[in-house]
Amino acid sequence: MHDLSPELVALRAAAPQTAVAQAAVAQAERLERREVLSIHRELLVAMYAAVAVLVAGIGLLLKQHLRDIGPGTLLTCLLVASLACHAVAWRARHLGRERSLGEDYVLLLGALLFSAAVGYAELRFRLFGAGWSRHLLLLAIWHLAVAYVFRSRLVLAVALTALAAWLGVELRLGSAIEPRHSWFGLGPRALLCALFYYAGSFFHHVGSTGIGGPDGAFHNGFREVYRQFAAHFAFWGTLAMIGDEATRWLGAAVLVVLAVVVGRMGLAERRESYVLYAVGYGTIGLVWLESVLLRDRTLTSLIGLVTVIGAVALLMKLRSRLKASAP
């Protein structure tokens, strides 16, 4: 065990004499003296693992008993279970209180059970025929609605994933835009997805909603989920474009622009994560491009090494700037 409270006593005098700063020191002292311990994070992990195991079991059950269990019974069971999970969240909403951690995960379980039911129904009854991927869009819309009704970031993540799956499948099959064109491969589809997500973040713009109070926390949370998804999908899209010979140079150009934009955004908003994405993904993209373009392995390695050293130097500089810009 180690106890940092002696240092915190010294910090108490040095910290700003504001209520917030002094409360932060007092809280830190309580934690260091081990007066209080939160097992919130341990429970998060346990609940996530439990839901994952449960859903895996249900998935296997469906797979192995597709013929034994009647489709009607199976669908009814899944939908009733999903409804029960949603009812738990609805109860909390009805009582006007925040959902507990467990209720949050029960809601997630409900969303996933609903996905399983819809997926099974589509597989069994071919409701959408040739356009079977539309059920993913239906799921995305449903989960999006549930996420907003219950203000659940977990369900929002499920909705965004379903949307990505629909866009990926739908566009590849060619029912939305020109079908099998190389310029609309994995990379551009991921970029399109990123655009949708980024557009979604504007519904929760800080300026229009304010950042204080419970509504502020809701908008901040949802906006961040959209933006995080957008950043990752955009970078993955550009990397995929670099991997495709037809879109290589366009991908490289988009990567550079994206890295600059995201990096500047990170600096402006003092968000280290965006700066890290810009440098990290940018470096991976450049090294990949070098390895694809240069034939000589030694030369590729040498230039790659210089790129990485440059990236580390840049990262250190940007982090210093971030730290210096702290209020």
Place this chain on the structure above:
Amino acid sequence: MNVARPTVSEERGLAIADRYPALREAVDRLGLAGRWKAATWLARCVGFVLGLVGAGMLAGVLRLFPAPLFIGGLLLLVAAEWLIARRHVVRSGFEEAMYLCGATAVAVQLLIWIDTDNASLAVALVAMAVLLAGWRLLNPLFTTLATADLTLSIGLFRTTLFDGRLNTLAAALACALLAAGALVAGGRSWQRPSHDRMLDGLVIAMPWLAYGWVIAYPGNIAQKWLPLALSLAFVVATTAVGASRRAHPPLVSALGSAACALHAVYMLLGWPVHWRLIVIGALALAAAVLLERLLRDRRNGITSRPIDEPAGLDLAHLAAAAHLPSAPGVPSGPAPAPAVQGQGGDFGGGGASGRF
């Protein structure tokens, strides 16, 4: 010889800045961390990946040289030492990757020179290299990995006794003893937080490894009750210690041991796989929900409610949730984004944003 590393007081200052982001500015103003610059965990991960890529590139450059691993390893070690001594970099990920790769490369080159086919010796030598890196950088992950490697070398040790089958039990015993020793040693007061973390690493990982070694034993004992008894014993011991010390690592260890116990139950049940998964998942979920409800109001200083600690797992879980299967037979689309940010921020009131 003096190696460049934070002094005890500097390391404690760094630990405060790391643990309580709201106090970083005050730590800087007081100069508690000296000239050392540490990174957030996300920056550390990115630095580590960049370090690995850099080490790979260096290997590509040196591949035509004689003894490339030795030369490359030494170069990486020197570069990492330069970064630490001159740039006062600590836990940036980059120097850690370089040190790890450098030390491992030198060890592997030595193995090539020795030309041995003794797997146990090879693993032990690599473990010593990782241990050296962990000791030098005060990195608990490396020391834990090195210890796990050492137990692997016990498991691989060649012996004619019982056809070497007892090796797995010997490795399990070593893990169990290390876990128990670390649990006891963690009770005393340590000045350097990193030393405490090294013990925490053993407390967390060794019970799981012990369980793994026991179920790897080819005899009948593995299929019966020993794995369950062992994991339950660890659940009880680590939960009791975690609750009495009000410390996270023993509780994390208990969580892992509980998962091991559930796995042991899974193996004992003769039901079809899906029913076993459903029952175990439902049991685990019910237990977690019950615990969460019981501890909503603080009991003996322990609560299930979040308090103002940096909660970097929040967004990680969001991303992880998206990885869950949506439906059987549904074609998978592009992978979801790991929506994770650096710690210490304001996201959603309790999450982490990496905002300074």
